Amino acid sequence: MRPVLTNALARRVFLDRHLLLRDEGGPGRGTDLADLVTRLGFVQVDSVNTLARAHDLILWSRRGRYRPRALELAVARDRTLFEGWTHDASAIPMPFWPHWRHRFARMKDRLPGRWEAWQRHDFLSECDGILARIEAEGGLASADTLPAERDPAAAGGPGWWNWHPSKTALEYLWHTGSLAVCHRRGFQKVYDLTERVIPADLRAASPAPEETIDWACRMALDRLGFATGGELAAFLALATPQEVKGWVAGALARGEVEEIAIEGADGSRRTALARPGLVEAAERLPPPGARVRVLSPFDPMLRDRARAERLFGFRYRIEIFVPEAKRRWGYYVFPVWEGDRAIGRIDMARRGGDLAIRAFWPEEGVRMGRGRLQRLEAELERVAGFAGLAGIDRAPDWLRDGPPPV
Incomplete structure (x- = not known):
């Protein structure tokens, strides 16, 4: 019979893995901030700013001394984090970068046809020129591209997703690994050559696809506490559902994970994967605070x-x-x-x-x-x-x- 994680304990585990079970001290900058993002896995970067930007509020919720400048410095100066794509644009621990190589390769195959149909222009013809210009001039933002393209009308009207050809080329080169975000200007991404942003030792690393799949699944499970195969695949979006299914079968056979029953708020039960001993570990967690x-x-x-x-x-x-x-x-x-x-x-x-x-x-x-x-x-x-x-x-x-x- 599968071990059962009661709803009260499941909530406690989930809060603990998301660093919200109790208040933690820390300056929220430098190595403490890099460690915080590593423990979370990544932090989603979003432009919505009715009060504070989403990523800043996420980090502040866990470090009351955190201030937005700390994340800017982590990406732009310290290079302890890089901006990449998970399910969305995210700040990701720099040591994780080699595992994005396989995503870059997949995107080179998938994006051209999709984006040409979506944006209805030939952005690929812009790529060589964009790369040459960045190599000569340094980092470029979308607003730094051709003067005519600075007018929203040149892109078919204003809007978040109406990209002009050079903007699309910049995003494509970022999604496929030729460019990296070196910093932001206001909230606009500034792109530079990857070799100027990502440390050489990480660029030299080239994990095999099966290594990345194994790493991504373990990393997701450790940060969620318990998860279905679909939730593991969705966490970083580095491995396909089919790849995760194969990993799960192997991990179960090796005894590295087990199936447990997670009790929901309504009393129903759902099967999930967990590290062996999670139920016993959950019982040792402190109760949540009243903050x-x-x-x-x-x-x-x-x-x-x-x-x-x-x-x-x-x-x-x-x-x-x-x-x-x-x-x-x-x-x-x-x-x-x-x-x-x-x-x-x-x-x-x-x-x-x-x-x-x-x-x-x-x-x-x-x-x-x-x-x-x-x-x-x-x-x-x-x-x-x-x-x-x-x-x-x-x-x-x-x-x-x-x-x-x-």
Whole structure:
């Protein structure tokens, strides 16, 4: 019979692997920041900035002394992290770079046809010129390309995904390993030749495909605690589902992993993979603290929305560009966590020099008593300080009675 990880212990394990079970000290910069990202595996980099950028809020949630400049320096000066692609653009520990070689090779095969159909222009003809220009001039951002292309009309109209040919070429060369992000200007990526960004010893390393598959699966399992094969494949998106399936079969046969039953928030059970002894190790973990935390909508603990709902009973969806009157939650609404559960969602953003709070909706069955409200207020003060805001401006009816109607 499979070992069973109760829901309470499963939550505890998941919080622990995502570094949210307890408060940890640390400056949130230099080697401490590199270690933090290594323990998480990566941190998603996203441009949304209603309060703070997603990656900064993710890191600050785990290191209260973290400030955004530290991540910039880790990528641009210290080279302890590099920007690459997992399920999305991410800051990744630099020692991991050799395992991206196989992704680069796959992208060279897959992207040309897809992107030509998507962008409807011949970006490949731009690549040699872009590489020559970067070799001669140094790093280039999209805005540094041909003057005519700086006009959004040259790309068929403005928009996030309306890329002009040189922008597409830059992204293609980055996705296939010829270029690397050397730093950001504002939030715009600046690309340089890979040999000027990635250390020589890492560029010389060339792990075999099976080594990368084995590394990616082990790394994902250790950072999730327990996972299905599909969740292992999705974590870094370095190995295909079929490759992961083969790894799982071998790891089970060797006794390196075992199947266990994970109890969900509703009492149902789901089979997952884990290292042998996980249930016993979970029983030794401390209980979660009572601190209230505001999390990023892109927090790695919540990135898989279906898993968050199964494990925590927390249904959370981000609906983009849907008019306010027709949506329930959106980019302006942040999950609020206490211990091992969500206690609410808060709609807040920068407004002038203040943290403007429109509404806080408690989760179903959550009572906002005096102690919990004080802990929420303390977290909002911390958030305002992190964002460099002078005060907190609350709407008169900001504290709601419960979730709004769908």
